[in-house]
Amino acid sequence: MLNLVGRRALYSVPVILIASFLTFAFVRATFDPTAKLRQSRESASAIRAERVRLGLNKPLVDQYGSWLGRFLRGDWGTSERTHEAVTAQIGRALGNTTQLVVWGVLVAAVIAVGIGVYSALRQYSLLDYTFTGLTFLGLALPPFWFGLIAIEFLAVGPKQWFHLSDPPLFFIGLHSGGGGILDYARHLVLPVMTLTVQIVAGWSRYQRSSMLDVMSSGYIRTARAKGVPRRQVVLRHGLRNALVPLVTVMALDIGALFGGLIITEKIFSVPGMGKLFIDSLLAGDATTLTAWLVVTAAFIVAFNLLADVAYGWLDPRVRVA
C-alpha cells in the first residue's frame, strides 16, 4: 500500500515539472511582459533594459531554470498588473475559491449520494426516472446559462414581483458590508447551486450505478439470506462499498474545481482563482498566469494522488494486492 502511494507520488513529480515547463513556455510565447511599458511610452532603451532585467534575452531553458528555483523557494514574482506579490494574490484568491469548493462539495456529496442510493434501491420507480431525467438535464445545461437564469428567477425576479427592497438571494461576492451568517448564506446559495448542478448530476449517476452493482453482488445477497435487516444491509454493507468508487471520482473532481470555477466566479463576482485568472489574462500578466497554471495543475495532480490513495485504502482488493 505505502509502496503504491510512494510510486504514484514519485510519478507525479516529473508530470508536474514537465507541465510547469510547458506552461512557462506557453505563457512566455503568448505574453510580452514589456508590452505595458510600450503603452506608457517608455523609450526603446528603457524597454531593452527591462528585458535584460527580466532575463528575456536568455534562452528559454535558462529562464525556466531560474524561475523554477525562485518558485520553489517561495518567490513567485511580482504581478505586472498590480505590482503585488503573486503569492499574496493567489493566497487571497484561493481562500475565496476554497469556500465555494468546500460548500459546493459538501452540498453536492449529500445530494448526489441521496439521489444515487434512492434511485438504486427504488430502481425504475417514478422518482428514479425523474432523477435520471434531471441528471441528463443537469449535464446538458450550459453552466453560465444556469447561473444567469437562477439570478433572473431566484434573485432579481422575486425582488421585482414582490417589491422587496433586497433580492432574497445575493449574487455579488461572498458577503455584504454588514456580514453575519445569514448574509453569508444568502450570498453562497446561488454560486454554490450553479457550480453543483453538473457535479450532482455526474456523481449521482456514479453513485446509482455503483450502488446497483454492490446490491446485486454475492455478499449482499448472502447477508440478506442470513436475515440481516435490510436497513443494516443497505447502510453497513451496501452504501459503504458503493461509496468507494464515488470517493475516487470526488477526489478527482475536487482537484479540478480549484482552477475550474472561472465562470461561476465571473458571474457572481467572487474574487477567487477564476476571477484572478480572467483579470490576469486580460491584463497580460504573465507572472501571475504562470504561477496560477502551475498551482491549479498541482491541485489536480495532488487530488489525483489522493484519489489513488483513497482508492487503495478503501478498496480491500487493492490493499491486499
Next chain:
Amino acid sequence: MHRWLRRAAGLGLSGCALAAVLIPGPAASGLARRVASGGEIVVGAEQEPDCADWIASCAGSSWGVFTMQEQTMPRVFDVVARGRQWVYTPSLLMAGPPVLSTDGGTQVVRYPLNPRAVWSDGAPITSTDFRYTWDQIAHGTDIFDRTGYDRIASVDDSDPHTAVVTFRTSFAGWRQLFGGVYGIYPSHLLQGRDRDNAMKDGYSWSGGPFKVQAWDKGVDVVLVPNPAYWGPKPKASKITFKFLTDTAAEFQAFQGGEINAAYPAPEPDAVRSIKAGLTDASSLVNADTGNIEGLWMNNAVFPLDSVAVRQAIAYSIDRNAIVRLLFGPLGVSGPSNSLNPPILAPYSDQHAFAGYHLDLAKVRQLMTRDGWQRVGGLWQKNGRTAQLTIVSTAADKRRELTEQVLQAQLRRAGFALTVQNRDANTLFGQILPAGSYQLGLYAGVATDLDPGLCTVFCSSNIPTAANGHSGSNYTRTSIPALDPLLQQVDTDNNDATRVQASKAADRILAAQQVALPIDPLPNIAIWSKRVSGVRGDNPVYGMFWNLSQWQLQ
C-alpha cells in the same frame, strides 16, 4: 495629455454638467435599509484599480482616480466649471495662483504654497514634495507617463513655501503638472523608500479630504475623513466604494439599495436600465466629456493610405444613426465633430468634421476619381477589392453594436468590413503599436484641460522598431504641415496663438480625414434621492469631485 485610459470595458474619464438630464423614477418604494445611518455612503465602482501607485504603469485606471487618488493626493489646480467652460483654478493647496514667467526664453513657474496645507500626520506640504514628485516621475522606472515632467530641468525647494520649477524646454500644458491624475507625493514619508511598494496596495497618509482606511482587494475601498485636512471637512463619516464589475449587477445593487450611487460606463445595459426608469433615484447624463470615441484609420496601409478612400468611408457612414442607437435614450443625439473631446472646445474646432455625413453620391465621386470601379457591389482597383478589417475591444457590447451598424452602412457604400476584435491588452499592447490593422474603434481620453494631439498625430510618435514601438500615433499619421502646428500647441505659452494653431490642426485632420470622430461617450451618474450634495460631473474627477460634500439622509 491624450491618453488611452481604462474605464470598464472601454476607456474614459470626465465631463461637465451642461447636458444634464434628470430622469425621475416612478413612485418611491421602501427605504433602502441596508445602508447604515450616520452618513455612511456606499458607491458602486465598475472597475477595481490594479494598484494605488498613481505614477506607475500599473495605475492608469480612471477608477483608481475616483476611488482613492482624487480624495487623498493634494494638487495644484482644481478643474471647475466657469460658465459653459471648464477651467483650471488654484486649489486650497495654493496661497495664490502659480506664476508663469518666460523671461529669456526659459519657462519658470513659481508655486506659492498655503502654509496651512498639511499631510494627515501634521507635516506641512512643502516645495520638497514638489521636488520629490518630479524626481520620481522624471527619473523613476516603470512610470505610466512622463509627459511634461521630462521637460523640467530642476525644482528649487530652498523656500519650503514656494516651489520654483524651471523647464528645459517650454511646455504649454504646465497646469496639468503636480495634479491631474498623479498628485503630489509626501517626500518626508517616501524619500529613501520604495515608493511603489509603499503605495501600491493603498496608503494611510493623505493630503486630501479623505484617507484610505482599507482596501479589501476584490471587495471594496473604504474612505474616512482626514482629520488634518485644512479645507472643508467631509460630511459623510465613511465612503465605501464597492467593486461591482458587472453593469447589470451594479444596477440590481443600486435598485436593491446595496449602493447609494453609481457612475456606470455608457454601455447598452446601463442605458437600458436608465431608460426603464430607476426607483427613488436621480440621474444625470453628460455628453460634454473628455472622451472621443472614433473610427481610427491606419493611414499607412492600402487602401486607407489614400485620402480619397478615407474620405469616401467617412461619407459612407451615418454617424447620426449610430449615436441615436447607442445614446438616443439618454437624450444624446448628435455625433462628435472634432478629434479633440468636448471639454477642449476652447482649443478646437468642434465642427471640423461636420461636413462628413452620409452621402453615397459623394462616395461614388471620390472613389471613381481615385481610380476605383464598382464590381459586384464592391469597389475594386487594380484587381484589389475594398475589403477592410476593423479591430476593437472584444466583448464590448456597445462597440460590437457600432461595428455591426458600420458593417451594414459600409456594405451599402461598396466596402466589405470584417471584424477582428481582440481583448484590450492585445489591441493596445500589440495590434495598434504594430500597425497590423486597418480600422480601429476605440476612444481617446483627455485627463486635463490642455490639448495634446501631438502624442497621437505627430509623425515623430509613430511606433516603429527604432523607438521600440513606444509611440502612440497608431494611425501612423504623417502630415508635414501638421507636425509644427501640434508641436506649437504643446509648447506655445501664448494662449491666443496656441488656440489658433490647435484649430488649424483640427481642420487639417478633418481635411485629411485621418480618423472619424463618432461620439463623446457620455458620462452617466446615478444616485439615490437620499444622498444630497451631488453636484454634477467633472471632466477629470467624475461625479466624485465634491465627494466631501455628499451626505446621506
Next chain:
Amino acid sequence: MRPPTPAPPAVPEPEPVGPSELLPSVEPPTAVEAQPGSAGQLFWRRLRRHRLALISIVVLALLAIACFGAGLFAPYGRDEQNLALGAVGPSWQHWFGTDELGRDQLSRLLYAGQISLEIGLAVALLSTLVGTVIGAVAGYLGRATDQTLMRLTDLFLVVPAVAVLAIALKKFGHDRFTIIWVLAALFWMYVARVVRAQVLSIKEQDYVEAARASGASGAWIIVRHVLPNCVGPIVVNATLSVAAAIVAESTLSFLGFGIQIPATSWGRMLADAEGTVGTSQSYLLYFPGLAILLTVLAVNFLGDGLRDAFDPQRGDA
C-alpha cells in the same frame, strides 16, 4: 495521471478530469469487450429499443435541417437590421423577438445553429481522428511509444482546459477555425485513452496474432483488425464530444473569446444577452440557451443509446 494499473472489474474507471465548467461530465464510455462480428442488425435492433435515442435522432435531424436550411426557413436574413424597430419581445412578426439592431432572433438562432453545430461536429471529428491515431499507435506499439504518448496525454489532462483555451485564443485571435482547432487540441485525450484501452485488450486475441504471424504490417493490422473493434467506444465518444464542444464554445464566448461578429453561435448569442438579466430584454437569454440545452440533451441521449447498442453486456446501470 493514473499509472496503467488495471482497475479491478465491476468498478467504473473514473475519468481523470472531472466535470469542469468546460467539459460537461458525460459519463465516461467504459471500455468494454467488443463483439467481433456481432454488429449489423443486432446493433440497429438494440438502438431501436432505446426510444429516447430514436427521438433524439429525429430532434437532431430536424435541428440540423432547420439550421443548415436557414436560407430557406429563416423568416428574415441573418444580419437584416431594423434600427427603427430596435429590441422588442416575442410577437407574431418575430416569434423570438428582436435585438437592439432590430434583428429577428429566430432567424439569427437558425444561422447561429449552423455555426454551433459546425463547431461541434468539426471538433468531434478532429479530436476523434487525432485521439484514435494516438491511442491506436500507443496501444499497438506499446513500450516506449505507449509510455511517451500516454504521458503526453496526462500532461494535457493536468492543466485546466478553459484556462489553456482562453490563453490560446488570446494569442491566436478568435475566429471560427482557431476556436475549432484549439478545442480539438484539448478534446483528443479522452478518445486516445479509450482507444488505447481497447487496442490493448484486442491485440492479444487470436485473430490478431494470426494476422501478425502471417506477416501483415502493423498499420494494416490496426486498420483492418483492431479499429473495427473499437468502433463502439469511438463513435460514442465522438457523439458526446459534439455536445461538449458546443458547450465549451459557449463558455469561451462568455469569457469574451467568442467568434467574430456579425457571425454568431448559440453560445455567443447567450453570452451577448448576459446583461439583459432582470431587464425587459431577458427574452434574449432564453432561446439560445434552450437551443443548446435541447441539442446537448439529444446528443447525450443518443450517446447513451449508442453505448447500449454497441455493448449488449452493459446493463441498465
